[in-house]
Amino acid sequence: MYTLIKEKNSRNIEVIKIKDHYSNRMIALNSQVSPQKEMEKFVGNLQNNKCYFIIGSGNGTLLQCLKDLNLKSKIYILEPFKEIDYPDDLKKELAEKNIYFFQFEGINSLYISDAIKNAMGMECEILFHPNYDKLGKQFLEPIIKKMEEATITAVINKNTEKHFRFDWLIEPILNLSLSKNGKNLLELKEKFESRPFILVASGPSLVENLNFIQKNKDKAYIIASGSAVNGLINNGITPDFVTVIDSSIINFTAHFKNTKYSGPIITTGTTNHLILKHHKGELYFTNFSIDTITSEARPDLLYIPAVSSVAIYSLLLTHFLGASEVFLVGQDLALKDGKYYAKGVHEHEGAKNIGNIIEVEGNISGKVKTTLNLSSMLENINNAVSSIQQNNKNIKIYNLSKIGAKINGVPFKDKNEIILNEIIDKSWIPQNIYTKEIDYSLSLEYYNKITKCKEEVDDIARKIEKINKKAVTLKDLEKLLKLIKKLRENEMLETHILNMIYSTTKSINNMFEFGFENNFQTNEERVDMLNKLTTFVKVVQQYLEELIHHKDWPDMFKKGEQ
Known part of the structure; x- marks a missing residue:
């Protein structure tokens, strides 16, 4: 406890003081002289x-x-x-x-x-x-x-x-024939507006709330976030939609390869192409800020900011679709008996290695145990909720987990106190089953743009190598900057590639904005500029080299490269 005091002293100086009731000390926060x-x-x-x-x-x-x-x-x-x-x-x-x-x-x-x-x-x-x-x-x-x-x-x-610097580019390219023809959620927004949603994640409390989901399956839209689909299916409940954004092959093998779900999926271009290729149900696409490929091909799609988990993606979806209420089920962000997956959810090996355990505030009271990764996710979901509530005063979000971590701004709601009365007409939700026809022609066009981009970067790198690295003249500097300008005029590189090596690109951008005090009047500054830009170009070269030869490209792409 403290008291903050603002006063003007005898010198007419505003002084802010803190009266610390714990230590009974008075501390001035700025000079009194x-x-x-x-x-x-x-x-x-x-x-x-x-x-x-x-x-x-x-x-x-x-x-x-x-x-x-x-x-x-x-x-x-x-x-x-x-x-x-x-x-x-x-x-x-x-x-x-x-x-x-x-x-x-x-x-x-x-x-x-x-x-x-x-x-x-x-x-x-x-x-x-x-x-x-x-x-x-x-x-x-x-x-x-x-x-x-x-x-x-x-x-x-x-x-x-x-980790994902290749996946986040390769998967959207391989998904182009599907995203190009995928359905647009914005065309169906009126179906969702002012309706309640039950968002199902994979946490341990999912099992405790199965009866709530079953009871209200006709009165709210049920969305399963990623791996939660099997937690529902294996307990006799089929969700209305499943969301998936993960590009990892593990996501396919662990959660979707053998799933019995064939209903509609809401997804992004970043999703592992094998999940979408083998899914026999309808596909609804959204744009995703880290995916510049899909947004270039389908600028008409609903735009979702980049988020760290499919559960947060699902939550943002409900906001953009105009939900009235959102009930979070299985969104524990905490451990139960050392596990963070519910019974019935397919586990992969990574889920068994939980790492360091810490404590955070519980959803009802006290502290609950969680992991560093889940704690980071909690911060992300706190941020998402804060953003939603600042922009949408009508939506109400509740967390049904008794064992979970406290999400800021999301009160606990006992499932027995929730009464939903109105039946929702879900007859429009597509249940058709069909085999996907994959056409890689547009994907190959993008692959060829990548190879041409690599050729241009290699040519510019050779020209930069000819500059004397010990004595850089102003004329050399002018030549260097023109080469970098030409490099960044390559649309494939500037729009798509540099996003995948953001840390390196941001470092270079900060160098230009903040890094040099004397307008390159000294040889030392010019040499420093040359060294940093040479390193930058080499990073781009290396990335493109690894991207072109990446194992995830189908054989037809590698043949086209030869």
């Missing part, structure tokens, strides 16, 4: 081409000093106290100079991990506003914990990008 000099000294130590996270803002003098400094860096100010805020106009001015102010209460670790992601190639540093380091640990520990969580999430996201 000269806040201006205090902040000038503080910001004088900041450097260009860095990413700073500054904890605390004091009486606001820091913000004005940073604004006047015109530093070529990214700065994120995280204020622990909800009583300290600034006008939106000032925040907008600061954002134009890459200075961002957040109140800690309104920020989760995903915002911070995104900031880290957007600072690729820049050194990151955490600083305390003077005097904030004198605060008790109860004020600082939550924000430090968020920083730690964000760092873990940033590493997970970077590893995910690396």
